[in-house]
Amino acid sequence: MNTGTGKPLDVTIMGREFRVSCSDEDREGLLQAVAYLNKKMREIRDSGKVLGSERITVMAALNITHELLKARSKEGFDTEEFRRRIDHMQAMLDAAMPEQDKLF
Template sequence: MSAEFKGLDVTIMGREFRVACPENEQHSLLASVDYLDKKMREIRDTGKVIGIERIAIMAALNITNDLLSSRVPSDFDVGDFKRRIDALQAQIDQAMSEQDELF
């Protein structure tokens, strides 16, 4: 079953756009629109960047940099992380079972 796309009107920096979006993702899209609008207005308000296209590019670069900076480093070992979580879960289970024996 595929998601039904609907047109959604959004406003960014005073300009209206119609965006196709699955109905179940509209809330997420609106949050993204609010975030982008805020970032673009912050850039515009500095007065250093003029023109909607330049502001949009600067916002895209800033948001992309934030995203890439927040990613997990490439040397992160997911397998080791999962093993550690499993070991911690086993310790918790053991401690909980010992607590049950006290009562």
């Protein structure tokens, strides 16, 4: 994914629209990440144990981080590459979020 230099892509997470920029080569990976995050957030919401979109988001982040840490502990996993990709995704989200606030 590429911040600022990619093409705009509209994605929906938990019914909210977000516009992010993404290179053509990273588009499929971003769509997979969106689908995974959306699935995790809906599972948490549907469990009925957590209320509020902010809390659901934090719980999803914790669950996904836990999965990451478990995967990192396995041998043969390229943690540096994975960390670079996560940092890159975070930068893209940070760049997109101020624009989203203007929509609501």
